Structures are given as C-alpha cells and as structure tokens.
Amino acid sequence: MIESWVIDGGSTVPVSFEVVLKILRPRIGGGQLETWLTSSSGRSLAFVTNTARAMVMLLDGEGDPGEHAVDPGADGWSEGFVLSNGQHDAYPDEDTVPIGEAFRIVEHIVSTGSWPADARWVADR
Template sequence: MTEFWVIDDDSPVPVSSEVVLEVLRSRIDSGQFETWLTSSSGRSLAFVTNKERAMVMLLEEEGDPGEHAVDPGAEGSSGGFVLSNGQGDEYLDGDTVPMGEAFRLVEHIVETNSWPAEARWVGDR
C-alpha cells in the first residue's frame, strides 16, 4: 500500500502533492501558521511558519525527535512562529528555511514520502 498524508485537523481525506501547497497557503492566509500532516504509516510532517521562513520536521512516530530542514548559511534568528496553542516561538535561521524551499520540501515529501536528495536536513535523534 502506498503511503498517503492527511492534514491532522482537517478532513480525513488524503492530501496530494498537487494540492498540499494550496492547503498550506490557505491555512496561512487564515492565520494558521502551524500545520501537521500524518501519513498512513504513522509518520508526521510538521510545517510552522512566520510567513518568511518555516520549520519543516519529519517524525517517524509519536515521541520521535525526528529530523528537520536546515539552512546552513543562514545567520541570526527569527520570531513570529505562532503555534496552534497561541505560543510564539523564535528559531535560529539555520534551523528554518525560506518559504519557497519549505513549500518545495513539503510537496516533495507528500509526493515521495522522503526528503529530496539534495535537501539539507539534520536528525534530532
């Protein structure tokens, strides 16, 4: 069976790589800056943004520290990452990626169930 992804707090209908970016943009436009997707195999994909950069994390199972996309050349930090519980976070820019890259990563993971070969990410395990 092929792994598929659903948005955690939306319909249980699978979201395809063709529409996942539209869904993310719509959620951001409505003030939802944190989105979790769950795969049919139990993995989780997190996307948290401040509209300029995003934290993209892939977790194998509940409780897994996972792995996240990185931007090794970035310096400084950015705030404004608002979680669904209202908490505002700040992350090092090296631990987040620009929005275009974040969208590309999410789309690729939803389509292929893995990071793109050239993606920069680190394991937090």
Template sequence: MVDSWVIDDGSTTPVPSGAVSAMLRARCDRGRFETWLTSSSGRSLAFVTNTERAMVMLLDGEGDPGEHAVDPGAEGFSNGFVLSDGQHDAYPDRDTVPVDEALRLVEHIVSTGSWPAAARRVVDR
C-alpha cells in the same frame, strides 16, 4: 506504495501532493501558521511558518525527535512563528528555510514519502 497524508485536524481526506502548497498557503492566510500532516503509516510532517521562513520536521512516529530541514549558511533568528496553542516562537534561521523551499520540501515528502536527495536536514535522533 507511497503513504497517503492527511492534515491532522480531524480530516480523513488525503492531501494530493500537487495541492499541498496551496493548502498550506490558504491555512496561513486564515492565520493558521502551524500545520501537522499524518501519513497512513503513522509518520508526522510539521510545517510551522512566520510567512517568510518555515520549520519543516519529519517524524517517524510519536516520541520520535525526527529530522528537520536546515539552512546551514543562515545567520540570526526569526520570530513570529505562532503555534496553534497561541505560543509565539523564535528559531535560529539555520534551523528554518525560506518558505518557498519549505513548501517544495513538504510537497516532495507528501509525494514520495522522503526528503529530496539534495535537501539539507539534521537528524535529531
């Protein structure tokens, strides 16, 4: 059975995989550029964006360094990643992906519980 996922903001309503992209875009429109989702098995999925690129991380549980999506050919850095605590981060572009790709990855993970087969990612464990 595939896990259900909720946005980690006190909500208990599962996020449908077909709606997660629209929900993340709506949160960005409201100035919420960092979103964490939690699965019914305790895994965490992070989406942090500057609206052009996004960091996508999947963690198996608390304390797990997890894995994150990468864009190996990308060069440079992007800033403007505003975390929920107000911190402003910059990341190497190789450690982020274009936002449309990030949304596709999140939708697939919420739908299936795993990365797409062709997803480029780095295991940080």
C-alpha cells in the same frame, strides 16, 4: 504500499502533493501558521512558518525527535512562529528554511515520503 497523508484536524481525505500547497497557503493567509500532516504509516510532517521562513520536521511516530530542514550558514534568528496553542516561538535561521524551499520540501515529502535529494536536513535523534 504507497504512503498517503492527511491534514491533522481536517478532512480524512488524503492530500496529494498536487494540492498540499493549495491547502497550506490559505491556512497561512488566515493566520494558521502551524500545520501537521499524518501519514498512513504513522509518520508526522510538521510545518510551522512566520510567513518568510518555515520549520519543516519529519517524525517517524509519537515521541520521535525526528529530522528537520536546515539552512546551513544562515545567520540570525527569526520570530513570529505562532503555534496552534498560541505559543510564539523564535528559531535560529539555520534551523529553518525560506518559505519557498519549505513548500518544495513539503510537496516532495508528500509525493515520495522522503526528503528531496538536494535538501539539507539534520536528524534530531
């Protein structure tokens, strides 16, 4: 079975990889920096950005610590990751990726259900 994805709190219409960025970009532009997608198999894909970098997480289900994209060797911390509950977070740059890479990863996961072969990620399990 092919996995389909929907935006949490949005429409119940599945989102394809061809349009996922057309949905994310206006949300970010409107100040909605956290987006969750849920798959038909119960997995979750989280995208939290400060508009320059993003935390991308893939979780197998509720309670799963999941996996997240990384940028090994990146130095420093970035602030400005505002969650939907108003919480302001900062993350080490090595635990986030540049926004363009994050978009590429999200498109690939929505398309195939897995990380791009050349993406760097770590399991938090």
